[in-house]
Amino acid sequence: MRTRFVLLLFLPSLFVSSPVLPALTKEPKATAASFSPTISPILAQRENCLDYDRNVKPSTQKKTVDLKQFGIQIKIPKNFRTMLRNNGEVWILNPVDYDLIACTARGGFGGRGLYHPYIRRIPNPNNLPLRRLVIQRERAKKFKVGKWYRSSMKPYQFSGLDGVLVESGVRSLRPSYFMKIPKIGQVVEIGIGCDCEFDNTQIFEVLKNITLL
Template sequence: MTRLLGFHKIVASAGALVTLGLGAVPAIAQPESYCDDPGAVEAADTTRDLELEQFGVELAIPSNFRAMLLNNGTVKIVDPGTYELLVCVARGGKALGRGYAQTRVRTVENPDSLDLRQLVEQTIRENQEISPYTFDGQQGYLATRESSDQPVGIPDSYAALWIDTDDAPGAVVISTSCDCSGQRDRLLSLLERSKRLDSS
């Protein structure tokens, strides 16, 4: 099980990233140099548990995927090739643009103490649909982008679960996104393997 304790800190001119997990940290990019991009790496068949105490959840992620703690408290989970590229860019390297799949875990403040559905409705974009979803015994809501109202767009490129936990103020949002479709099923597959920390 990987916890937030014992992480590596990466100081970057473009903002500090904190990596969660084990393994070598890619070399620092030279100024004005282009980063090597190994491309997206396929998910391993095996999983590992990533315990995120500050969000009150434990996610079962592919064993080769890496997690990064961003300055704003968001945790981003990506494949190892994308991880290497993002770390290089954060350290000052340049990269050619490409899309990538990611899972993000973050909190959304609720200063007006709205009930969860009201908070979701107030926060999400208009082209997203809301439906009830129970995550490990906890009532929450799925927000999905089933279609795009843009002239050029990708349907089902984003999905998110909104839940309340005792471990975080406001709502915890677990989302998957990609410049590809299939994100609702990807999120549901992750949630079925994962759990709340206070449920056991």
């Protein structure tokens, strides 16, 4: 499995407080000590984020997380965490990847590829039917990416709701699922972020742990 090397350059404003994610405490800024012109100041050593080991096993026990902004709840391994992003997305991360992102937010250096299921809202200002909205999005992506972008769509029912399963990409096709949540009246996308090859079974694994609120 190939994983894209991603240089994670995060600012402390990356995190926002939410019921899902405890706010990270911003470390106090270092202040330069007084020194004479003949003495060089001592620079604080930056944290090496590559020290975080990637090997971690998901707990066999699970916990349920309510994501009211999406009208759903999801079961995740007890040792995993959710992260609310500035754009409103929620990522599901193993504890090591969570700490890696926190490290870069503290000003550390280094980065690597991440594998993370995500959940996000899809804007639908014209209140288009679900399938039409997805078709419109895929056409816009193809126009932006170019002729090498490929996508396919098929209906898929989840929790009694009609949704659309999309497989799209350039080098390989990656699945994501779109559905309209009745409780919030908005379209939600559930997918997996990773520059690697995976098939529908992994997105189905995420879906089977989701229930509507």
